[in-house]
Amino acid sequence: MEAQQQRIAVLGAGPMGLAVAYQLALDGHKPVVYEADDRVGGMTAAFDFGGLQIERYYHFHCISDSAFLQVLDELGLGSRMHWVATKMGYWYQNRLQPWGNPMALLTFKGLGLMAKLRYGLHAFLSTKRNDWKPLDHVEATGWIRRWVGAEAYEVLWRRLFDYKFYDYSSNLSAAWIWSRIRRIGRSRYSLFKEKLGYLEGGSQTLLDGLKAAIEAKGGEIRLSSPARQVVIDEGCVRGVRTEAGFEAFDKVVSTVPLPYVSRLVPDLPPAVLAQFAMLKNIAVVCVIVKLKKPLTENFWLNINDPEMDIPGLVEYSNLRPLDPHVLYVPFYMPGEHPKYQEPDEVFLDKVRRYCMKINPGLVEQDFIDMRASRYRYAQPICDPGYLDRLPPAALPVAGLWVADTSYYYPEDRGISESIGFGRGLAKSAAATSLPA
Template identity: 75%
Template sequence: MGQRIAVLGAGPMGLAVAYQLARDGHQPVVFEADDRIGGMTAAFDFSGLSIERYYHFHCISDHAFLAVLDELGLENKMQWVETKMGYWYQNRLQPWGNPIALLKFRGLSLIAKFRYGLHAFLSTKRNDWKPLDNQNAQTWIRRAVGAEAWEVLWRRLFEYKFYDYSDNLSAAWIWSRIRRIGRSRYSLFREKLGYLDGGSNTLLQGMKNDIETHKGEIRLSAPVTRVVIEEGCVKGVEINGKVEHFDKVISTIPLPYIPRLMPDLPQDVLERFAALKNVAVVCVIAKLRKSVTENFWLNTNDPEMDIPGLVEYTNLRPLDHHIVYVPFYVPGDHPLFSEPDQNFLDKVQRYLKKINPELRDEDFIDLRASRYRYAQPICEPGFLDRLPPAKQSIKGLWIADTSHYYPEDRGISESIGFGRQMARDAAK
């Protein structure tokens, strides 16, 4: 008889935990506050198109993700596409992402281009990240690429992704982002990214069905209000005012929710969770009759645009109309995050028409804005020592979110790999 284990959160990590537990003969019960599975990968009805609220893509190095596809018999749903990157700088759209584009880039000296390219190349080849854990990312990059390349190619990306936190980030964390994209290239000049037929929902539904086939349970619109801890041991969870008993509890919800949900944790542990920082996101998704550019990812450095870039998703996954994601990352307590959706929609129309002057108002079929309060953990220098371990001192309790596979950035594959391993550890 397997163990009965509560899993909090039905994002990719929570589903991966339940998937592994159920396949190993245990009885996971997943509690999800939303009315659908997926977390940041969840789909919504965008005027007749089922699509994710927030963009996702896959790299050829996403081994944990690809392994689950194989196990579910979904490997034939995976499509690989050669994609392009661009850079919007000095009111000019320029190619980006390979050595030739770097050499031809206008607005940067030859020595600055060389230093930038060398740093990117060495970051892609690097494997040992521990020496970077305690280094400041800005200092590390500026020392390597110089003041000119920092100003043109990096500064605004930091400022519009991290705001007040931009000058206190771990170099290891930023290095992992550079390396992941660098390793998505199958030659020095060509980049290959992947998408699933049907989007992430294909994977989510496959995992959900597999969990239920193996006697697991998923409860939607079921927010847990408290994890019951007595005498240093987990007893169960409270939902709708009633306590339901479990052998163990594995939480995969954003770490900032933990002090509210588990007030009986030791005070020093609560303080460590409370000290962790996150930024929110307002992500606008636009449906257009025309493409904006030929690029999948477009970095932007424009004083009139308060975004680090945009993603033209249909330059990766073909659809009937052109889909563009424009994320506004901002601290949750910043006044910008409280602005009405229409302010962001108006900005996006203005930005896209500036990048492509051929776009007219009638080319915009629909625009929507989605918000996620804890979208991006902030990983400061020394983050590894600041992060509470997934295995808690409380018997039967595991707590983790996307922060826990630091220095890797949040991603579906990383969440799956970490979640499956945590499930194996917890069930021992």
């Protein structure tokens, strides 16, 4: 028997929201997506960078990104995916060194042999581990120190924590850090080679494909149309209020960042509102640069330099061929940190200095264009036992589901994870019967 069509509001048109709407439309329902931005994509959205359409924030794909690769095939976009053997580097003690394979580790200058062996063993075992539950309530920096020792932690890890999480760096979940190590480790097609993927046209290719599929099946996507409030009456969802007025829906699925939920759904039970209020996020100021020539030969460059307040940078055109050369330099920090209030030019000046230090062959004239983008809720701060403190996605209001990238902890935020989770969330929401 064919399922009865339901009219379901989806809040947010990032990858998770689009995946929810796509699955609902596939299953014969009528999703209506509300998006505050003037384009779909959220953190994957593209912008016009001096004639180049490119994401505001970098993305790459791993061979383990099954949900992403599956939806590409469904949309007929699989042939636009390309895999590249990429390189990693490490900037340490004013020296650019290879990184990311056993030989690079053994020849790394500035670290003793025992520290190298302990670091390598930890990375290898993390890649092989499948069960994250024993790490869920373990604090990450202590876990890493116990495995790799004080020397390797100081050289290879400390600044990565300090310049992403600042005061929060000593209270992060080991399960969350482990999932990042494993994802990159499993992107290798041999012990000495890593393989990452890019999509022709970037993430916009996927976003356009999802949007077209949703609309072809009768769904709607309303841009520049933020939801103002989810209306609840007698413990049930009634619909959504926007600037245009009230609109009735059978159900609502929110995929906007969790810090917005309390404002969107003020009538939630006080205990649930308190759970949302306790969640913290890291902000990002991400500088994207056009260069006349490469900075290095690496896609990913980790950085440990007392003169640079970044944990690393991404030389994107060493993955996806672009002319001119493009790199991303993310500055992570808590949104309440004074640095987040500094003007864009402060960050642009830092990037120029850092790049010319890493590659002394660069001069001012090599910088063709630079832009800075900001995202206040870029990264959830996942402390030990994080999942235990999240309200369930199915909230104690009939017809209401709430989730964002936090909900697939311990996996880090990513397009594939958002798609997989979003499709599952759509099926769960559509299958749930509401009280008569």
